[in-house]
Amino acid sequence: MINGNYNLLVITGPTAMGKTRVAALTASRINGEVISADSRQVYRRMNLGTGKDYDDYLVNGVSVPYHLVDIAEPGSKYNLFEFQRDFIRVYNEIVSGSSFPVVCGGSGMYIDSIVSGYRLAEVPPDINLRRELEKKSLEELTEILKSYKKLHNKTDIDTVKRAVRAIEIEKYYQENREMIRDFPALKCLVVGINAGREVRRSRISQRLRQRIENGLIDEVRSLLDEGIDSETLVYYGLEYKYVTLYLTGRLEYEEMYRKLETEIHRFAKRQMTWFRGMERRGIKIHWLDVNDPDDTKVDYILNLLLK
Secondary structure (H helix, E strand, O other), X not given: OOOOOOOEEEEEOOOOOOHHHHHHHHHHHOOEEEEEOOOOOOEOOOOOOOXXXXXXXXXXXXXXXXXXXXXXXXXXXXXXXXXXXXXXXHHHHHHHOOOEEEEEOOOHXXXXXXXXXXXXXXXXXXXXXXXXXXXXXXXXXXXHHHHHOOOOOHHHHOOHHHHHHHHHHHHHHHHOHHHOOOOOOOOEEEEEEEOOHHHHHHHHHHHHHHHHHOOHHHHHHHHHHOOOOHHHHHHHOHHHHHHHHHHOOOOOHHHHHHHHHHHHHHHHHHHHHHHHHHHHOOOOEEEEEOOOOHHHHHHHHHHHHHO
């Protein structure tokens, strides 16, 4: 039984650290269910590029229940508000069924929104604002967004569309504070899995090679063939961005591979920057070494959770 110190376990860290397997193994020991906090694993048929490995949830031949994976169609743009809404729903379902919720993922803003209890409101499109902003350059939009908030999340300024939406959201929050909902108080145990820089880089590079060999390019080609707009796939970033640029003739293969590998390394670095920022704000993250056996990691987590 879990004592009263915590009502949520969060397992996080940068990409390629084996978080899902550790989350599933831990959940299997505490009658738990896993809630994914990955901003791209929500999309169906986007498997290799988002790092879904359904076998990670299998423990002794039985699948640990998991949530918020494969819940949106490619081409849509799932956002933080929707994640919070869906997280609250799933969290309540899990605890009402006497199971223990285990959040797992590396999307820093998603993790932070749970642990810190972001107060969000659903933001409708502002057509007039969009028309005004779409005339501006990405550099101009970046400066406008900086006037609203500090730019922790660099993906907000990846493209003009993203920057326009980010400004639209911040402007709405500023003008409609009374409509922003409170996030329920949670007692979170936060555990991170990480590695030294060279080990992390090696794991990322090895995993990218495996994804390419296992059919990543064919996966992206299939999404394009089913009619998903190439710019939407670019919007999803990383694997989908660079493979789409390759398939649409805007990058040669070697250039695509090199740029993608570099960008994933940078992404992992940004993830760690986000987590360090959380720690500076007083959020305790118990860090584990990726090289430790999974059973050792699970035993350590359970010791923290049950003591």
